[in-house]
Amino acid sequence: MNRLFFRFFVLVMLSITAATFVIYFAISRLFGDPLEDIARRQAAAQIFVLEQYVDQAPADEWLPRLNKVREVSDVHFEIIPLATARAALPASRRAQLDRGEVVIDPVARAFYRRVDTKGNRYVGSDEEAILAQDLPIDIGFALKMEVVRYVIVALALLIPIALWSRAHWKALQSLSRVADDFGSGNLSARAHLHRRDAVYPLAERINHMADRIQGLMEAQRNLLHSVSHEVRTPIARLEFALELLRDAAGNPALDKRITAMEGDLNELKDLVNELLSMSKLDAKQELHTEPVEVNDMLRSLVDGLTPPPEQMSQNISPALGDIECDRRLLCRAIDNLLRNAVKYSNGHVALSAQRAGQQLEIVVEDNGPGIPEEEREKIFEPFYRLDRSRDRATGGFGLGLSIAQKAVRLHGGTLHIETSESLGGARMVVRLPAKD
Template identity: 30%
Template sequence: MTGTETGAVSARERSQGLARSLFRVALPRWRGGRYSLSKLFFNFYLLAMGSFVAIAFTADFVISTAQRGITDDYARRFMRGTITLIEDELFRQPRHAWPSKIEELDQKFAYRLNIVERITLDKILKPQQVIKLDAGDIAIDHDDDIMYHRLGNTSKVLVVGPLAVSRNPEQTDRLPLEARLRLLTWSLTGLIFGIALWFWVRPVWRDLEAIRQTTRDLGDGNFDARSPPARSQLFSPLAETMNSMAERVQQLLATHRELSCGISHELRTPIARMRFALEMLAETNHRDERERLWTMMEDDLDELDHLIDTSLTYARFEREAPAAHFTSVRFADWLVDQVESVRLLGRRLEVEVDTSRLPPQLNVDLDRKAMPYALRNILRNAFKYAGQKILVSAELDGDHIRILVDDDGIGIPPEEREHIFSAFTRLDRSRDRATGGYGLGLAIVRRVLELHGGTATADAAPLGGARFTLSWKAHQ
């Protein structure tokens, strides 16, 4: 294996190693300890259900507080008649008989009845309730669900309640009906929510597992790995982005490998010629021969410089297409100027420019830095293979401008016309030094046209050789 080939292999290994390192950094932190579906479900469930319960209780507290005044008024109106009847019944009896009478009445009601001294309530009731009590109104203790009513102007106070406590002995140790209904409601809510959450978490977990496995494969150097389509809309953009990133990394690695192998192959020929020329230079004393060998080495150095420049340009387009900076130009004048700038390279060839099919004073949008590079590469390619004549013409087809470059050379076989736009692709007949090249010019032409949102194609020319067509939207 030659030194250049060894360098290309090592460069390829370094690039792949760098890509693996990047993907390993991107691996989830839970790669070592397997994160189970049940743990994910319970974490989501506890978080969501806890938040839901907290919100529900907060809302219930706020609503209960806001409605407390309305509830109190309703309870007073509801119980006022009953309390008045009990008060009337007591006033029919002597005061010393009130305790026995209240015990008798207590047996007939579902809630408890009692009589206490007014002074004992100062520490039980709030000041607002004490004021209502002394005013002859009904005071309500919300904490114990008890009502208090002062019996006339006496120091005695009728106590009604707790209202929520049942007098049925069979229900003494049971939860109140409201509490049982709430418990049943929350249990059903939690169960239904858990089932719904399970069916939501399961596809999310599968998507996480698929993305994790894809990331692990990419981190291990398998750049053909792709994440399957996500089952949930939550991870669909992430899976698409990861696949796009993997394709881009794979494309960059392929370009790097292609450039490394192609450049190493192309470098061998001029370097071998220079080494041969140096050996011949050391063995000859003839001035003419020495000058000829010096000229050969200078040509080889120019070839190496052109190869490096072209390779860097191609790598820049492959790595990241630069943003196009469009400028409106008078197209017929621009086309004539571009052909004139390289006409000398055609030497003996007849190079003709035809702009008769263009509308007068036509302006076209193009990148004035990139598009000349594409046109000159097409013209240089035509100069290599043309026999006597090259015709450059242009036409406006709808909203697209087209440049046609025809030559009378040997043409391009139909099966090769698409392939020649790939990097480092050359036809067998072009491998001699006179028409060599590196197979990068046409690849760059296609990248430039893609930058303009257009196309570059090859076909048969009316002159008998090849026709190259550059087409893009005239007004961006």
């Protein structure tokens, strides 16, 4: 946000500077160089003496009057060949000199003018020019005046723009905080702006959008929670009925069918439990944190794997220390990753953990087929499963990774999937903040 307004400020300053140069060149093109006009005003007395005193003398008095001016003036008047004067001027100014006009050279603090164009002053006067040097011209003073004008114009524009931008900046900062809070899971976050704020209509639309999203999320959560609870009752009835049926049955074929039905019922119970876990994670705002020894937690998770993988590699740093976390939730997340790796591996699973500064990194790898790059974001969506895992034997419900990601995010961490360079399968990386 600060970068946005800094860029805006720089753009305004560049625009003012560009406008200043455009105005200068436009005026120079249309009306002549402003600096030359200032210099001409500063040399107006000397030009007046030349035109109104020296030039007004009769032909035989012209030179004596010029000499009198030389005696009393601090300006050095000199008669030079016309060719020398033309050579000292740029080509664009020579036509003025040829017409008999006064040509100012502000940098040299001088001006040029022909003695006359017809040679009436004296013999050969049409081939000579007057050079007046050491004129009281101070371009530096004129430039300071221009700078002062520029600064005044810039301030006159920037101060209102700064006040206007500050109001917008504060309002946008408020919207940014609301977006951050809403994105972090606080669905009740809203923007509270005054009606006179320029971004108030945007804030109203954001609040309306947030209301709809919150309503949809709560409706989805309530539906999921209610359905999961309601399904438990018929499941319990079915379990009781199957037990009675098994006690009454003596047919092996019927017993086999009852066993299959019990398997389906257990699968349905597992699905309901997963759905309840999802709804609890969605509704959870605060964690019941406690210091947890990371090495003991990881060892207990590896020991609890059933069935265990054929080969289990461990590279766990002995100095992981403690981490403040909700032990049950974090164990559930890491356990889901381990079980997922065991399920889709070709027998080899690797677990590694290390601590770098204020970050704990836990990595679970396997030598299975891996996860395509285009599927790595979708795999965390609830009920999403890859095509190769849609069968009931290995597919699960597609909720394990989603639950793991939600649990890690509640702890302020991240979970992402890569390709394992050592094993060739999936590499799941958990990064958690771990303050010393």
